[in-house]
Amino acid sequence: MSMYSSVSVIWVLVAAALVFFMQAGFAMVETGFTRAKNAGNIIMKNLMDFAIGTPIYWLFGFGLMFAGSSALVGGIDLFSTGDYASILPAGIPKYVFFIFQTVFCATAATIVSGAMAERTKFISYCIYSAIISAVIYPISGHWIWGGGWLSQLGFHDFAGSTAVHMVGGVAALVGAKILGPRIGKYSKDGTAKAIPGHSITLGALGVFILWFCWFGFNGGSTVCAEGDDVLVAMGSIFTTTNLAAAVATVTTMIITWVRYKKPDVSMTLNGSLAGLVAITAGCDVVDPIGAFFIGICAGFVVVFGIEFIDKVLKIDDPVGAIGVHGLCGATGTILTGLFSTSQGLFYGYGASFLGIQVLGVVAVFLWVAITMTLVFMILKNTVGLRVTREEEISGLDLPEHGLVSAYADFYTMSNRVVGEVAATIESSKVSIEKAVPVERLKPREVGSDVKMTQIRIITKESQFEALKAAMNTIGITGMTVNHVLGCGMQKGATEYYRGVPLEINLLPKIQVDIVVCKIPVSTVVEEAKRILYTGHIGDGKIFVYDVENVIKVRTGEEGYDALQDVE
Numbered sequence: 001m002s003m004y005s006s007v008s009v010i011w012v013l014v015a016a017a018l019v020f021f022m023q024a025g026f027a028m029v030e031t032g033f034t035r036a037k038n039a040g041n042i043i044m045k046n047l048m049d050f051a052i053g054t055p056i057y058w059l060f061g062f063g064l065m066f067a068g069s070s071a072l073v074g075g076i077d078l079f080s081t082g083d084y085a086s087i088l089p090a091g092i093p094k095y096v097f098f099i100f101q102t103v104f105c106a107t108a109a110t111i112v113s114g115a116m117a118e119r120t121k122f123i124s125y126c127i128y129s130a131i132i133s134a135v136i137y138p139i140s141g142h143w144i145w146g147g148g149w150l151s152q153l154g155f156h157d158f159a160g161s162t163a164v165h166m167v168g169g170v171a172a173l174v175g176a177k178i179l180g181p182r183i184g185k186y187s188k189d190g191t192a193k194a195i196p197g198h199s200i201t202l203g204a205l206g207v208f209i210l211w212f213c214w215f216g217f218n219g220g221s222t223v224c225a226e227g228d229d230v231l232v233a234m235g236s237i238f239t240t241t242n243l244a245a246a247v248a249t250v251t252t253m254i255i256t257w258v259r260y261k262k263p264d265v266s267m268t269l270n271g272s273l274a275g276l277v278a279i280t281a282g283c284d285v286v287d288p289i290g291a292f293f294i295g296i297c298a299g300f301v302v303v304f305g306i307e308f309i310d311k312v313l314k315i316d317d318p319v320g321a322i323g324v325h326g327l328c329g330a331t332g333t334i335l336t337g338l339f340s341t342s343q344g345l346f347y348g349y350g351a352s353f354l355g356i357q358v359l360g361v362v363a364v365f366l367w368v369a370i371t372m373t374l375v376f377m378i379l380k381n382t383v384g385l386r387v388t389r390e391e392e393i394s395g396l397d398l399p400e401h402g403l404v405s406a407y408a409d410f411y412t413m414s415n416r417v418v419g420e421v422a423a424t425i426e427s428s429k430v431s432i433e434k435a436v437p438v439e440r441l442k443p444r445e446v447g448s449d450v451k452m453t454q455i456r457i458i459t460k461e462s463q464f465e466a467l468k469a470a471m472n473t474i475g476i477t478g479m480t481v482n483h484v485l486g487c488g489m490q491k492g493a494t495e496y497y498r499g500v501p502l503e504i505n506l507l508p509k510i511q512v513d514i515v516v517c518k519i520p521v522s523t524v525v526e527e528a529k530r531i532l533y534t535g536h537i538g539d540g541k542i543f544v545y546d547v548e549n550v551i552k553v554r555t556g557e558e559g560y561d562a563l564q565d566v567e
Contacts, residue, residue, distance in 0.1 A: 158282065244292070454547050
């Protein structure tokens, strides 16, 4: 008879794969919430968190976490070769348990990436990642999950609100504080300025990935899939995890809607993660009612926590990692002391368990804050922690990785389209002698007062179809159209990004360029004004320029003739 459980092994390995895929979620969230010039650097750091952390945890961390049951440290077991039979869950082989713990370690490490984004040296980040995976995370993890002193006291952190998320959040707090804010984040009087991320779409994709993978993060922490009690617990864990996340999301949306007059997209996305982080500690011991209230609390904590960190503490955290993982991790762990159906204060079990939960949060906070301060200060005074001002302004992709842009050739045409364009050009081309160099042809006589004028119209996208139809009516058949962002002197209506007013609110506009010589300029302008006018701010502007000359590249014709498309 086998000593291992097939169903439990498969479940734990699937859960480990889901937790690993959280790296992709974090990468997308952090990339989307930061600027495009740093996208490659963010991706590289999230990749190396796992790639560096895996061998380091195998070499040092796993032993420090599980090779013994002393109060403070597990033990020294290089390459994790020891016998861990005493701590292995029933039916689970050693390396199944090992890989499951490895992906958790990587999650703790990667949280710091977003808070220190856009200004950290890559080499320093790699060194930090190795140290937290080798020593800092494993030792506090031993206290909680490896039989250490907090475990012996009865501290409860089922899947890692404190052991994983708060560890990463506190490390992010220390790192971001020592590193300092990004250039331009705060004005001379200390007022916070909004620096919007370049892709809310990527950020949202990351949140959906993380929400999906969290079912493995929390559900897989049963480290077992056999027996009626475990199966019931798995269903409950999935339910409380999902409910807390959903409630936190709605709560965050409502709070931002009230405070900023509109529901803030990026903060609401953070709210989803806040609920997931907060429920992680007690997802196995709270009921749906408890999960509901934990989600509400997480929504309030993430909004006001991020604002406090940004505006009061003046710590620049581009993605909100400190608020989401640090504050909500601590909050969820403490709330477990209130809402646990078997030990919680609200269920008549007294304050003893709550006190243990608070003690665990404080102890882990102090451990990580002290050790990470030493690590980051040593890095700052040796290899250096922050890139140069010039490198930060240009973006880290090029100076750190030789990457001109993470989005190079993003808008290239497919081979099929290129072929069609080439065929069209081939069918209508004229001899190069007529085009280059330009042969100065005598313009058609149309009157000495004919001149060329460029009319540039900038207006709302919604008005374009009406404008195009009006221009066609008066004989304008050629125009160049661009999508642009802009605002007038009024700077647009006040909008907020993560609770911080945007200095200038750039709105999507259409820029239409028309060059005329036969149709009177006044006719074009009056018709455009008639179509675009509403009397409200944002109707747009019309600019009129003199054009010195126009040259048709295909034929070499100039002036009036170059503007005529009749062959």
